[in-house]
Amino acid sequence: MSASCGRNPPPFPDNDDQEAELDTRVLDSDEDDDEGEDIFTGASSKPITPTSAPEEADIFSEEGSRIHHTTNGLHSDEELDLFTEATVELTLTNTTSQGRREIIGPTALACNTAHVRNSIHKPSIVNKTTEELEEEESKDQFELNVAVTNPEKMGDGMNAYMSYKVSTQTTLPMFRSKTFSVRRRFSDFLGLYEKLSAKHSLIGCIIPPPPQKSVVGMTKVKVGKEDSSSAEFVEKRRSALERYLQRVAAHPSLLQDPDVREFLERDELPRAVNTQTLSGPGLLKMINRASDAVNKKTVKMNESDNWFESKLQEVENEEQLLRKLHTAVDSLVNHRKELCSNTAVFSKSVAMLGSVEENTALSRALSQLAEVEDKLEQLQHQQAFSDFFILAELLADYVRLLGAVRCCFEQRMKAWQRLQEAQSTLQRKREAEAKLLWANKPDKLQQAKDDINEWESKVNQYERDFERVTCTVRKEVLRFEKEKTRDFKQHILKYIESLLHTQHRLVKCWEAFLPEAKAIA
Amino acid sequence: MDSSNAEAELSVTASSIRITDVTKDGDILTFAITSQKFYSSGGVCVFRTYEDFDWLQQNFFSQENVPGLQGVIFPPLPPKALPSLLNTASKSLKQLGFLALGHDWQSYCKALEFYLQQVATHPILSKCKALDSFLTKSESPGKQRGRKGILNRLSQAVEGIRKESHRDVDDFFQKERHKNTNRAALSKVATEKILDVVLTEQKLSLACGHFSTCLHLCVNQDDEAAVAFSKICLKLSDIVEAVMRNFEKVANNNISTLGLGLDLEARYEEAEKEMLFRRTCKLIELETVKKNTEKAKANKRDAMEEVQKATEKEFSLISSVAKQEIERFHSSRVTVLRSFLVGWCEKQLDTAKECAKLYSQYLDACKNLFSE
Helix, strand or coil, rough: CCCCCCCCCCCCCCCHHCCCCCCCCCCHHHHHHCCCCCCCCCCCCCCCCCCCCCCCCCCCCCCCCCCCCHHHHCCCCCCCCCCCCCCCCCCCCCCCCCCCCCCCCCCCCCCCCCCCCCCCCCCCCCCCHHHHHHHHCCCCCCCCCEEEEEEEEECCCCHHHHEEEEEEEEEECCCCCCCCEEEHHHHHHHHHHHHHHHHHHCCCCCCCCCCCCHHHHHHHHHHHCCCCHHHHHHHHHHHHHHHHHHHHHHHHHHCCCCHHHHHCCCCCCCCHHCCCCHHHHHHHHHHHHHHHHHHHCCCCCCCHHHHHHHHHHHHHHHHHHHHHHHHHHHHHHHHHHHHHHHHHHHHHHHHHHHHHHHCCCHHHHHHHHHHHHHHHHHHHHHHHHHHHHHHHHHHHHHHHHHHHHHHHHHHHHHHHHHHHHHHHHHHHHHHHHHHHHHCHHHHHHHHHHHHHHHHHHHHHHHHHHHHHHHHHHHHHHHHHHHHHHHHHHHHHHHHHHHHHHHHHHHHHHHHHHHHHCCCCC | CCCHHCCCCEEECCCEEEEEEEEEEEEEEEEEEEEEEECCCCCCEEEEHHHHHHHHHHHHHCCCCCCCHHCCCCCCCCCCCCCCCCCCCCHHHHHHHHHHHHHHHHHHHHHHHHHHHHHCCCHHHHHHHHHHHHHHCCCCCCCCCCCCCCCCHHHHHHHHHHHHCCCCCCEEEEEEEEHHHHHHHHHHHHHHHHHHHHHHHHHHHHHHHHHHHHHHHHCCCCCHHHHHHHHHHHHHHHHHHHHHHHHHHHHHHHHHHHHHHHHHHHCCCCHHHHHHHHHHHHHHHHHHHHHHHHHHCHHHHHHHHHHHHHHHHHHHHHHHHHHHHHHHHHHHHHHHHHHHHHHHHHHHHHHHHHHHHHHHHHHHHHHHCCCC
16 A cells, blocks of 8 residues: 555654653742753753753743733732743653642653654554554654743734744754744634644544634733733633644644644744635635534444444533533632632721721731731632633633544544445446446447546545544544543642642631731730 | 619529520521529520510610610620521521521521620629520510610611711710721621622532532543543542532631621621710700700799709710720720631631641542552
8 A cells, every 4th residue: 555645654652651740830030940941951851962051041931021910910928929830831850859740731741761763653554453553652752842932912003913932842853953932923823723724634633723713802902901801811822822732742743744843943934814714715614614514414424333433422422521511610710700809808898997996906917817818819819820721721622622533533424425425436437337338339438447447546545545534533532532631630630739739828828817816905 | 663673693604605506487586595503503594586585685775773774885686587588598698697697597696695695794784684584584585565665776766867977075985986987887898798708608619519510420431541531530529529618618617707706896886886876865965955944934944954954964874884885895896806816717727727638638649540
């Protein structure tokens, strides 16, 4: 069988065994003891060349314009690090370095051994057993870290847009250098998705979907509203773009795509205009989607393998479940925010009470109480942020990812449809030929034979396509499930840590207040 | 001499008064009140309804031959609870405010208990015979509506607002009135705001419960990957349940200590306000009498002067009782607030520590589970 895919399948990512230990990227400069140190060097990661010494420009650290999000008013003297729980870890250090655990997208980063083996595996595409597929995955490793930072507003008025710094650090030889960064805007990310989708979805890959457009959010930013909601929006988007890129980079086939490389490396990217909703291609896309939806319902495959049918059902069920979960977490986040504002109001009322109080000790205790409530509000705010970025966004991402998984099942169904149509066309051609033979019209016979040959080869082609898609889909789904489990595990750990962290701070608050209360006489 | 108001010692110790139980029968709540006898080792238990409390309060208002009674700051009785009308949370909150919270009328009982302890330790009110029979007689005081005291709802008078701002003759009282107005308003606001906080905490607890239940729906045994994922979801569900219980505890702590304390403070400030208002009314009465006496014709003048003297005497008695009451009030409210604040802080600290320990255990358990 000829190599039907025009390029070599890439090395497979590493398996769970060698999780990267990554530290929280600290955006707040106050706690940045590692300032200047290249956060990608770790004790154990030898391959990051010895020359990546601490002096090397740490492209992953925040530049001048730090995102402090002062609009949330969170600069307490305790330096509550807003982003401690909310950001993605990118350093490769040992677990023992800090107690913090990592949260990262599905990028399987081989910390301890970063031997980038360029040995290309060309899996034979014919039916593999699940075990064989899994085994293949554990063989190769690759290494690439990507981060999205430093959102900056460019331009002004309604033509303004946010540009983000996309930084990559890698040891893969296919890139020109080991660390580099470029600036990209949101439409560039969408453009990347379009390109990848066009090329890879047909063969059944699960393409990670990019974050959604938001007219309201962007308009606020454009208009220049400097309030906490637009800052939150930018942070939400930045984080979503980062996760998106990390998922793309974690996908072995996609990483090899020249478009991805171009996206990461090239200084200036041509503006992706066909990502605008109301553009020609945009409208076309909408129409296509609508017609797809209609088609889906009219096709019923007869499955030789039950696996696909039951898996699709599972995926659909799971999507519904995750939606429910997301709604539940969303309401939790909103209630936390409500609690924040109520606590703030209460704190003020207590402060006023303290100010009219004559008894000095009681007055002091009341104003201390107001301060305690203020701190509680900050902690609540932080926890709401954690809830959101750790849980809510995770669930939202997976709802969309499951949608992408469904798409890939649909692609397989389309391939099958094509095959069926080709087969029935072939059948008709054969019948036509038989008729001609019977009617004894030799001149048209040659044409009929040509037709049959043409369609026979088409049928063969489509058969191979279908087999390949089937195999790819199966592989992709397995990989996806593994990633999902790993992702969730990491996020849950991160979540408990954030809960614990908040709780410890809370204990300190109460311990500080108790003597004040007791001192009232 | 009316012997019903003769000086009497309370036969039970004030600190031992407890409301140990409450039962509901339709619209009527019955409270079981226990106390320890002062001179013997026995205990007493009586059953009272809100009507009985009201009767008691009325008795306090209408005591005769207690000089300067109007200068007393009467410990505030919580408003009546109407369980059948209070079938919606919002209605009950409107009526009872903070006291509507807490399981099974806990806060409400605590407030009533506090009321009894306050009256039992009051130098004037504890001597009222009605109190002793309220606390010790097994028959309920009955529906003696009896004499409605002159002190009912005085502050609701239509001209109240005008009278309230009447200039005082005494600097001490002028200042106290001003401060009291501030404190009353601010403590009321603070009580409302902590009520909001507690309600949100309860909402959060519900939301967590909902989230936790949803996670249980994720259990799926179809294949290995699904089993692994289910385990993760169940673990998260446990954690979220822990968060939920924490919110419940935090809310309860808020209700039973700080909230109760602020509510009490707010109601007490109102009681002081009413007392000051009564005194101001008396002042106005005195000034009016003085004016009339000056204007009076010679034949009526003597009588008027008698009235004036009597009014003056009343006013000065009220003022002196009021002064004592105010001082007593200030020191006791500081003590009370202190104990509530300390209790609140200790409870929250304990809950926070417990919770931190639990989270820590979960973290370890998850780390172990996930590394398998």
